[in-house]
Amino acid sequence: MNIALKVWRQKNSQTPGKMVDYKLSDVSPDMSFLEMFDVLNEELSHKGEEPVAFDHDCREGICGMCSMYINGRPHGPETGTTTCQLHMRSFNDGDTIVVEPWRARAFPVIKDLVVDREAFDRIIQAGGYVSVNTGSAPDANDILIPREIADEAMDAAQCIGCGACVAACKNASAMLFTAAKISQLAVLPQGHAEHQLRAERMVAQMDAEGFGACSFTGACSVECPKSISLDHIARLNREYLGAKLASNNA
Amino acid sequence: MIDVLEEQETGIKLDSKAPEGPLAEKWAKHKFNLKLVNPANKRKYEIIVVGTGLAGASAAAALGELGYNVKAFCFQDSPRRAHSIAAQGGINAAKNYQNDGDSVFRLFYDTIKGGDYRARESNVHRLAEVSVNIIDQCVAQGVPFAREYGGALANRSFGGSQVSRTFYARGQTGQQLLLGAYSALSRQVANGKVKLFPRTEMLDLVIEGGKARGIITRNLVTGKIESHSGHAVLLCTGGYGNVFYLSTNAMGSNVTAAWRAHKKGALFGNPCFTQIHPTCIPVKGKYQSKLTLMSESLRNDGRVWVPKTKEIAEKVQKGEIKAKDIKEEDRDYFLERRYPSFGNLVPRDVASRNAKNVCDEGRGVAASGLAVYLDFADAIKRDSKKVIEAKYGNLFEMYEKIVDEDPYETPMKIYPAVHYTMGGLWVDYNLMTNVPGLYALGEANFSDHGANRLGASALMQGLADGYFVIPYTLGDYLATIGPADKIPTTHPAFKDAEQTVNDTISRMLSIKGDKTAEEFHRQLGHIMWEYCGMARNAEGLAKAKKMIQDLRKEFWTNLRLTGSDMELNPALEQASRVADFLELGELMVDDALNRNESCGGHFREEYSTEDGEAKRDDEHYTYVAAWEYKGPNQPEKLHKEMLKFETVKLTQRSYK
Amino acid sequence: MSWVTTTLSSSLGRKVVMSLTGLFLCSFLIVHLVGNLQLFKGDEGQSFNEYSYFMTHNPVIKTISYLLYTSIIVHAVMALVLTRHNQASRPVKYAYQKPEANSHWTSRNMGILGTIILIFIVIHMRTFWYTMHFGPVVLNGETVTAGSIPEVTYDGEPIKNLYAVTTFAFSYLWYVVLYVVSMVALSFHLVHGFQSGFQTLGLRHKKYSPLIEFLGTYGFGVVIPALFAAMPVFIYLKVHHILF
Secondary structure, three states, rough: OEEEEEEEEEEOOOOOOOEEEEOOOOOOOOOOOOHHHHEEEEEHHOOOOOOOOOOOOOOOOOOOOOOEEEEEOOOOOOOOOOHHHHHHOOOOOOEEEEEEEEEOOOOEEEEEOOEEOHHHHHHOOOOOOOOOOOOOOOOOOOOOOOHHHHHHHHHHOOOOOHHHHHHHHOOOOHHHHHHHHHHHHHOOHHHHHHHHHHHHHHHHHHHOOOOOOOOOEEEEEEHOOOOOOOOOHHHHHHHHHHHHHHHOOO | OOEEEEEOOOOOOOOOOOOOOHHHHHHHHHHOOOOOOHHHEEEEEEEEOOOHHHHHHHHHHHHHOOOEEEEEOOOOHHHHHHHHHHHHOOOOOOOOOOOOOHHHHHHHHHHHOOOOOOOOHHHHHHHHHHHHHHHHHHHHHOOOEEEEEOOOOEEEEEOOOOOOOOEEEOHHHHHHHHHHHHHHHHHHHHOOOOEEEEEEEEEEEEEEOEEEEEEEEEOOOHHHHHHHOOOOOEEEOOHHHHHHOOOOOOOOOOOHHOOOHHHHOOOOEOOOEEEEEEOOOHHHHHHHOOOOOOOHHHHHHOEEEEOOHHHHHHHHHHHOOOOOOOHHHHHEHHHHHOOOOHHOOOOOOHHHHHHHHHHHHOOOOOOOOOEEEEOOOHHHHHHHHHHHHHHHHHHHHHHHHHHHHOOOOOOOEEEEEEEEOOOOOOOOOOOOOOOOOOEEOHHHHHOOOOOOOOOHHHHHHHHHHHHHHHHHHHHHHHHOOOOOOOOOOOOHHHHHHHHHHHHHHHHHHHHHEEHHHHHHHHHHHHHHHHOOOOEHHHHHHHHHHHHHHHHHHHHHHHHEEOOOOOOOOOOHHHHHHHHHHHHHHHHHHHHHHOOOOEEEOOEEEEOEOOOOOOOOOOOHHEEEEEOOOOOOOOEEEEEEEEEEOOOOOOOOOOOO | OOOHHHHHHHHHHHHHHHHHHHHHHHHHHHHHHHHHHHHHOOOHHHHHHHHHHHHHHHHHHHHHHHHHHHHHHHHHHHHHHHHHHHHHHOOOOOOOHHHOOOOOHHOOOOHHHHHHHHHHHHHHHHHHHHHHHOOOOOEEEEEEEOOOOOOOEEEOEEEHHHHHHHHHHHEEEEEEHHHHHHHHHHHHHHHHHHHHHOOOOOOOOOOOOOEEEEEHHHHHHHHHHHHHHHHHHHHHHHHHOOOO
């Protein structure tokens, strides 16, 4: 396959960036999208140019590090797929592929396609945990949890924190990410004790990071590599509203 | 009894510090004997934790909860991305919730035997003991383990174990456990007890006065070289499987932290013990960057086979016929044939080696000839497609995404791939290396899996070390040294180390050669896989040693690097890691050459039984090979920690 | 800040305001529609005029109407605030986007649809509400004095003849077209907005959400705007003796 690429290049956060054209020949349809970038980078290195910086690590769709906005969609054209799981067979010979970094005020570009997603960590630090000290846990089977509840928690807990939801959202909203954690811990008895404070704090942090509001377009869920449902956003809304109306927190 | 081990002229004394007394009482007794740090004094200590996988995140969180000040470092953009996240299958614990005869002792015994009797009894028993606490802790954190309809935790049998003791969260157990530890860590960050340093890589260990004093790091975004001082340094940096280039590890997984510590005096234990996982998606092209594991649980229902003859296999390789064209009588279900009692469920090392053998005979499938079939046709016929889908749906989907073939219709093609490294920094019972104040946890240490790790045991060990061992054992050291025993980062020891790191980076950037780090890495991987992979022999290893030495020489004269050091430069990060792999590779070869026996993941062709099974030599090799660095391009010095088995009897593993 | 201001200044709190005002406006639409259906009666506007008299004189209805005006303003102002916040959340735009791959056009363009509806409301209010209350109005080429519109007497009671104003307004084709187009915008706005309002309040459940979805799509997305649009069309056809 022959592929033309338009890739966002930006030296660092202070320098303005631009789209740069590259051409690659002999691309195998069996290559993963990132392996195609490896080939490009090897070519660039040999030409004495700087390779394209991009985030990636596990290359099996679970670490959440890869984050390319490919042809107008986060993680490219396939659903339920991360960039690293995308293969070149999803494209045609002669295609032009546009590759950009996630765009959001809360995700500033560090270099080329690499963005800073520490805002997500700070949202979790605001309350995405159960306050239980090591060693103080009761026996794991002391609290029975119905299977469908455990399954629902797992559906939400699958979030890989890649940020595709933010990238896809027209408002760069982090609602699906935030909701996934709040929902997971809200349905489980272990997370119930702190559920009000958690919802209030995590939402406040989400807003403070500069993410947008939810317009319920559903783009986040469609583009989510783990197809996390909008049900969890509804639960977040419920949790937040309930907390604001009923909790004793200021 | 204290194992004081073969003391040699260098003065390094390998003391395992394994407590005396009956096996089951060792840990309890040891915990009582350990010194405690006064709660008010804990805040006077600074602990450095490198790596935020299961071991690192759990250790940082647990130590933060106790009141210590912790600095946690990871090279990824967030602690949540550490490669523990990719573990699929599950985590073992001796809960015996299934009433099927499990016990702490049985888990201990299975682990010791599975490790082919090359692990320390005391450590492994402790691991089995605390395994039950891990599950409690994780459930309390909100880890959504699979459950029965009644609400109790579900278990499955895993990796050929005869009891169902594996807890799991779909095919994403590692992810859920890591996110649990990450949430505990995040809580301590919010409490101000842990400070995170993401996108920061440790490049050197600082030792002064014989103790670990801190680390030198590079900020991967700005390129700045920084010093961090602490009372103790915990390396929780995972394994070194990426020395093989292609492995199931993440692209960034590396040995750098452990290796640089090794070069500063920490001994490296059993480096040649690597685990080759039998069920991975085979290599497809020269551009391939990593291998993807398909969970071992697939072998519960899948049947492994290849064509009976080379002739038929060749036709498959050329694409003339497909799996379904091969008649039943022309198929060789080689695991079932050779191991009638365990069949397709033989341990990982055995399954891998057999797959390699049939492919070496020319009977492999796929264009490369390096793959065997994993066939679900019989299981689907027996249980229906729906049942199989419920069990393995997400795995089948993942396979189809990568290979573009439907495993319900056509058998999967699998081949072994490097997965885990049992070797690592030598540690004593307290998880401390021979360098006081330097600890190694999780896959980064050598301690619990011997020569072969059982499925669902890596997660268990990482969390055991972090949540339930280090909070006790570290206190003992800290109480001994006292809060004042720390040096500032302005100390010459830090300045010298910073200088060395800077010099190394400058040196790499100034070579301006023709070959990228990627190309060196690929070449090294090829050598390692070929000569120090699933099967090894003295001749090949000797050849590999020379090849690695030559490649290393070439690296330092012909490396091509673009960009500068004062910016985000992934190529520079890779080069720095490859430089360490090029040294580690040689040590692995040395270790493999030294160990004239076959055990677990280490298979020396010269030491096998008549029908090709591994042959251990307990008389001469019941020891941990702990290697001491002796300077650039110098042969390393071997220290031996003799393994004493007080409880189990050494037997030949048989799965016939 | 009190908990009220904290809540209302959060992104979720603002969405809740959007939801509550929006759903209130939805409920108004039903009442408005039911009343306006009187236009279809063949009684030369008597029921319609009596209905308008009731609506402008009942104290409860009058109170609710102020709530209604407030809701419209709050809904619009809050939408503006949210839109500005949302736009600021992505200062650098994508060079190439394919939003149709993951979401419906309506859900992404509530602001545009809402603006069309707002303009429509202004025109609508000017034509009817303003005339009803303050006049003046030009009727059959004659300017009727301020504060008064033609009156009609039923059972000896003179009341304002809004029916006459209505039939006059809808005798113009462009005005009818304007209404029909606005009702299309309303349809799209409600198809997304009605369900979205429930989502924001967290009212989502696999048992009941299909009903909300059905109501939003067919009730508020089709039936209500279609009936509203039918009124000007009906009157136009009637006035010009085209069909009736």
